[in-house]
Amino acid sequence: MTGEELGKAIEDYVNHTRSYTEVANYIVNNTHRTLNQSIIRMFVEVIKLEATASFDGRNEASVKLCKRLALDDVYLPYI
Numbered sequence: 047m048t049g050e051e052l053g054k055a056i057e058d059y060v061n062h063t064r065s066y067t068e069v070a071n072y073i074v075n076n077t078h079r080t081l082n083q084s085i086i087r088m089f090v091e092v093i094k095l096e097a098t099a100s101f102d103g104r105n106e107a108s109v110k111l112c113k114r115l116a117l118d119d120v121y122l123p124y125i
Contacts, residue, residue: 080125087122
């Protein structure tokens with residue numbers, strides 16, 4: 047699966063549900079700890095990119111939240 051395909055799969059998933067608990071629980075409790083950290087690293091990248099995105103009323107709150115989180119100095123090593 048390519049990154050674009052995964053992005054599209056995530057887009058499709060969130061388009062059909064409002065509850066992300068099942069996915070979050072799986073990531074936190076069922077993935078290998080090294081992979082868990084890599085997944086969180088990917089989410090950090092999403093947050094950093096969203097903080098620099100242009101916005102309108104549909105994503106204004108997420109852009110503002112990501113700016114407040116300021117995750118620029120986060121270091122998550124691959125161990």
